Amino acid sequence: MKTNAKRALSLLAGLGLGLTITTSANSATSLDQVMKDRGLTQKDLLAAAKTYTPTGGRDEYIVFSSGGQSGQVIVYGIPSMRILKYIGVFTPEPWQGYGFDEESKSVLRQGNIHGKEINFGDTHHPAISETNGEYDGRWLFINDKANPRVAVIDLHDFETKQIVVNPLFKSQHGGAFVSENTDYVITAAQYATPFENKFVPLEEFNEKYRGGMTYWKFDKKAGRIDEKNSFTVMAPPYSQDLSDFGKGPSDGWSFTNSFCSERYVGGIEKGRPPYEAGCSAKDTDFMHMVNWKKAAELVAAGKATKINGANVLTIETAVKEGVLFLVPEPKSPHGADVTPDGKYIVVSGKLDSHTTVYSFDKLMDAVKNKKFEGKDPYGIPIIALKDAVHKQLELGLGPLHTQFDSKSCVAYTSLYVDSMVGKWNYCEGKILDKISIHYNIGHLMTMEGDSKSPDGKYLVSLNKLAIDRFNPVGPLHPQNHQLIDISGDKMSLLYDMPLPLGEPHYAVAIKADKLKPHNRYKSGWNSRTDTRSPFKTRAGREKTVTTPGKVEVFGTTIRSHITPETIEAEVGDEVIIHLTNLERAEDEVHGFALYGQNVQLSLEPGKTATARFIAEREGVFPYYCTEFCSALHLEMQGYLLVKPKGYKAKAGAAQVGVSYTQADYDKQVKTNVATQAVIDGVVAFITSHNYQDFKTVVALVEDATDQLGFAEEAKKKSEAAAAKGDYQNAMLWANQWWQYQVKTADLGLRAKTYLEQNGAKKVK
């Protein structure tokens, strides 16, 4: 067997080698043979080449998809269709510590409904913040339909920062969409209810149940919704559905479609025809058109009524002030989509075969000239369809949602009944192409398709069923997002992607290079409030503060130990554990799980997070790091000891498990000296290159320097113990000194490899 010193050298040399050895040749199998064996056509191979992304490759677009009733947001890449992250939004998610640490609980609990904890959401429509009508990659908004809420997600760290509850609605479908400078986020009601939080019989549906559109004021500086300056435009009980904001010439207006403008109230259990019969009887519903800029001025001028403490423009006020209009639209549409130039609004009736292009100019003419065909039962002026239409065409059966191409006048519309996507020209009202999908498309999405300048290139068909497209996984199937190449004249199917959790409703895609996420936090950061945590703890400053009935830990995590390693409490104590992750290197996350207390934290580099619980019963409760971090990850452990109340420790020290001698100590020191030589070589390499030009390397070097400092401290302790002849502790500290050296070397070698692979230059 080699000496320890040799082993250390080989270990560390290996660390460097591991990343640079390359694979030798492939198996000899030819491409033709593989295609034959796997039954691939030339078209399949082309699709494979258009989507396959080799190791280390980047996707061109990043998609944010609703996670449906999982309550989360799904992040994936195009064209690889690989899912990169599920973001915890309305549902607690332990990997992220979301809803487990006190910091994130304070966000999640903003979403309580009248004090009741809601632990899921039915996320529907994500929207990316915009500047001048272009996606700016800063924020993501998403609504919950089941409980009328909106969440704000920060795209700098992909964390949920705020949840607001609609103070008026009890259901909320048509959002989130943003105005062209993200001044407002719109959400519309779906199932009408009384605004007040009280019982009103269904017999009073027409008189007292209401829908509406809420305009959430977004404070771009704070990165939070400003509830006080938000407002709602009340609407009749018409089941408002999807919305869109105007752009360019139509900026200042918003459009919301509806279904069940019949105001039908079902009751199949009483022998009445069900909602589905009564809500689809008329040939048309209403598109709602709101001058929201003027509405905001009216609210500012004090014309809002306060209901449940919120600003409401009543139907009466909205009509009187000329901010709310209706236009007929084909039966039960889903989506009112404003064209990139802001000149048209496209609406399709899913129980009709017509897709209708409304002209914003014509709508404005009608408004200006007060040319109305009548009023609805609530006194809202109705603009005649003929006075508003630019084009109407029969694109296919069950048309739903429309998105846009980079090419002028080109749009794509989902055809639910046909299970197809239709490509068409909305200026001329001409069909250009169709493609079949599997099965039953809901929404569709083009790249930056909601912005002023869509990118075209790809389209995703958000299919509502998968049925037989994938290997079976039981009665509950995944969904299926199909990627379609729209770069040519004809659409071409590229990829079927199963969605493994939740039913996505809508998605948005942004050019990947517009996103600039951080990969670490400032040290001691509360990521949910974006402020320095008052519980930030530095290395060496860890402490446990015990007061009657309470134990408060200010601890840290760093490769590979949690400080403290023992926490002592008595039965009945409130235990509060604040942990700061001292790491700086990318992906150096630590977790913290504790037996029996429902505690699970995710500590990304720099983050401070807090666990809080009552120690209800006596016992021994192990805790450990749950996110793999280093070779000594399994040893990153500790114990919470909960003693009976008033417990007095007996005298007597612990027996050691293993005793060490001077020989053990000397052997370890030899290893450490050899290891230091390797480290010195790595340090010399790094500092002789322009490493400061590489952000990733600077972070690694910072962490390595920390670890080397710790090594020095452990060395001193080791030497002090040896000087006293205490070889037990001398050996243990010498081993810890070596552990820090190994981590230093691990970091240093990763930095060296990075420099070598990324063209670092030698400096003097």
Add this chain to the structure above:
Amino acid sequence: MKTNAKRALSLLAGLGLGLTITTSANSATSLDQVMKDRGLTQKDLLAAAKTYTPTGGRDEYIVFSSGGQSGQVIVYGIPSMRILKYIGVFTPEPWQGYGFDEESKSVLRQGNIHGKEINFGDTHHPAISETNGEYDGRWLFINDKANPRVAVIDLHDFETKQIVVNPLFKSQHGGAFVSENTDYVITAAQYATPFENKFVPLEEFNEKYRGGMTYWKFDKKAGRIDEKNSFTVMAPPYSQDLSDFGKGPSDGWSFTNSFCSERYVGGIEKGRPPYEAGCSAKDTDFMHMVNWKKAAELVAAGKATKINGANVLTIETAVKEGVLFLVPEPKSPHGADVTPDGKYIVVSGKLDSHTTVYSFDKLMDAVKNKKFEGKDPYGIPIIALKDAVHKQLELGLGPLHTQFDSKSCVAYTSLYVDSMVGKWNYCEGKILDKISIHYNIGHLMTMEGDSKSPDGKYLVSLNKLAIDRFNPVGPLHPQNHQLIDISGDKMSLLYDMPLPLGEPHYAVAIKADKLKPHNRYKSGWNSRTDTRSPFKTRAGREKTVTTPGKVEVFGTTIRSHITPETIEAEVGDEVIIHLTNLERAEDEVHGFALYGQNVQLSLEPGKTATARFIAEREGVFPYYCTEFCSALHLEMQGYLLVKPKGYKAKAGAAQVGVSYTQADYDKQVKTNVATQAVIDGVVAFITSHNYQDFKTVVALVEDATDQLGFAEEAKKKSEAAAAKGDYQNAMLWANQWWQYQVKTADLGLRAKTYLEQNGAKKVK
């Protein structure tokens, strides 16, 4: 504008066409141009061809991966590396209704720790049930490390059916693994604790803290763990780690490695060296070897001690009866892996460069001849390393876990420090090949690699870090599973797959055709107990039972309504809603979400599920279907009305929203008559073919027949109302009649298309 009748025809004809129209030619972009544009090499193209799976294609293997601290299990396909499902196991998951419906709550709450609700798990090692050492595709077992639990997942519906809590351990890492006929599932402790649920000071660590191995008896008939007949073999406080069962000649034995056999107790906060220093000081730890068949006999013979009500073989008994032995193993290993032929056990020390192959024959010789090098402090006989080793080699740095090839004597071992996979011959102790991965591999997995006959073909490297391999998504990164082709002599990297939620620890892969999941339940099924639900409700038998303080609903869901559409309760009432999904067709799932009450159900075809809550405050609470199901999905809605206590309804009927005339009715009837002609044509097609030979089609026809029956009922109601001159209700029922017709046609046309595409034959 067309007549309604014509629209109906075109709508229905379109339904048929949608699925058969094929896409026209691709864009003209050539393969070479795509490769050039995307920077793909020939090797990349070959990897793309080996992994790309065209629409409707199936994967060859299905992987069950731990979901780490997400608490779930991840299901994905090989070679496509597409994630098919996250299965809710230890963490509530609303898409699946898991932890939301009462039926699944009763499973999730089996996992409470001393009455406390634990809402996450740290899943580590999945295992598929075996028959004669071969994966049989029936059950999946997975452990929770944070709270010592095991879950049983049924691979017929991919649902969690049982959670058992270890009655002795407070931490549990080394499982689940199954014996070769799934008689037992093993899990081993990790961090030692007292078995009793009380405080014991760390000073008494050596004397009173214990580890151990639990053998969970699995009742294959019931498909549940039998806790009463399970037992634990107590072990010293050595941080037991991973385990494996013997196979073939070694069947009857199990092997469990360990780390920190130093029994070091940290305490960095008190100035002691941390665990990582004291737990990695010795050069060797111990592999534990247990004769579990004999142990089971001893338990059956009454030799077990009862601790916390559980069967325990104490160390003393285990030693006296000759069922527990120790063998030294290189420092801090991770994995004790039995070769497919059961003759060898491979153990690697992650802080050592040695991979050791133990000979089962040699171990048995030592046991038989009582050839021991000594005893540990607890009296357990230690077999000398030299008496047990078959081969030892330096494969690389940081060797961890080993899996096996279909080729005789060929194994693959993860090399953590090197970030490589080593391929080697364990019979001869010879290195065959190495390949680099990104970065820092933990476990690895070959196809059916834990069985008696591994398939080879593919290997997955379960990497612990992703760092810079994917587009950045904030400080918390995805993990990275890399797919490697092992069919040739040289390994070849095929694919990088991000894991978007949780940190997988281990995974198992089964040949896809061994799985035979259902896609629907027997009607009225409680899927968690696998029995007919007492709350099963048939169409037409829906009812609401109101008793003082309680409202109990026996309802149904079917395209596109929930029965009942109104539920009435008073403040303070307990509301219980049982819903049965009447659908039979594959993927026809309905969901049920209710505002403000944290209610979200997933109702797969046939399932009965129950929501239960207290109506704490008055108001109007919309509910609706959350899983897309049909064109009228959004109209699948209803209201819970919670009235003040003792509320008395006022007189007066509701005003209708829209009034219909005889003309409206006549128009609708014309549409319906035309629609029926289309349906008749479809029915004629189906019944003139051998549709009964196609299971999928039979399910569709059953559902279509149901819908047609409902149409007939609605028609009768419509005609009865018309006969009385009540054209309001006549029109509404006529519309409902048409809704049922459309659903019939939708199903019928799907069936017709399926028959056409799957070669159905005409019968007389």
